[in-house]
Amino acid sequence: EDQVTQSPEALRLQEGESSSLNCSYTVSGLRGLFWYRQDPGKGPEFLFTLYSAGEEKEKERLKATLTKKESFLHITAPKPEDSATYLCAPASGGSYIPTFGRGTSLIVHP
Amino acid sequence: DAGVTQSPTHLIKTRGQQVTLRCSPKSGHDTVSWYQQALGQGPQFIFQYYEEEERQRGNFPDRFSGHQFPNYSSELNVNALLLGDSALYLCASSLSRGVGETQYFGPGTRLLVL
Numbered sequence: 001e002d003q004v005t006q007s008p009e010a011l012r013l014q015e016g017e018s019s020s021l022n023c024s025y026t027v028s029g030l031r032g033l034f035w036y037r038q039d040p041g042k043g044p045e046f047l048f049t050l051y052s053a054g055e056e057k058e059k060e061r062l063k064a065t066l067t068k069k070e071s072f073l074h075i076t077a078p079k080p081e082d083s084a085t086y087l088c089a090p091a092s093g094g095s096y097i098p099t100f101g102r103g104t105s106l107i108v109h110p
Numbered sequence: 111d112a113g114v115t116q117s118p119t120h121l122i123k124t125r126g127q128q129v130t131l132r133c134s135p136k137s138g139h140d141t142v143s144w145y146q147q148a149l150g151q152g153p154q155f156i157f158q159y160y161e162e163e164e165r166q167r168g169n170f171p172d173r174f175s176g177h178q179f180p181n182y183s184s185e186l187n188v189n190a191l192l193l194g195d196s197a198l199y200l201c202a203s204s205l206s207r208g209v210g211e212t213q214y215f216g217p218g219t220r221l222l223v224l
Contacts, residue, residue: 043215
């Protein structure tokens, strides 16, 4: 059974204070790992897809990396508007159906 | 380019009733997936529709059923509602066999069962 663990559950940062979010996963035959951002009461917003260990992708202040067992979402010099829940979701097999973690709730204080 | 749309945005039902939620996929997408997200949890996969057929199903009872129409839009039906069905219901669309089959989500329908 696919398993996903995100840590920490919650993270409070000061504006400009860089940090990383962790996603540990156990899936059979990783086909892709997805990162989403979700604001309260809204649908998840797609950020990145990573396909193989060693791959990195960047978007503004966010950078996602992937190893065989973990993915990290690095946030550089965050701003208050980066406050949201960040969801990690690896997909296995031929289905590309992602299994979502519980997310990391990020709050960035001005 | 219209994204994924869902209706209604909010819904209140009582136990035992039936509900239908609707989803229109992102332009150009042919696959629709439905998820249930309880408060404080990640989305849980209900099922996926492609070519008007259920292609995959998660661990949800038969009270949850769906349909996909020729224009790729989709409905989620839930019968005999339980209090535990209260959640945010998310629709996601993707392009089958597209690059990574990345799923794009709609805004969700908030269902409250009293």
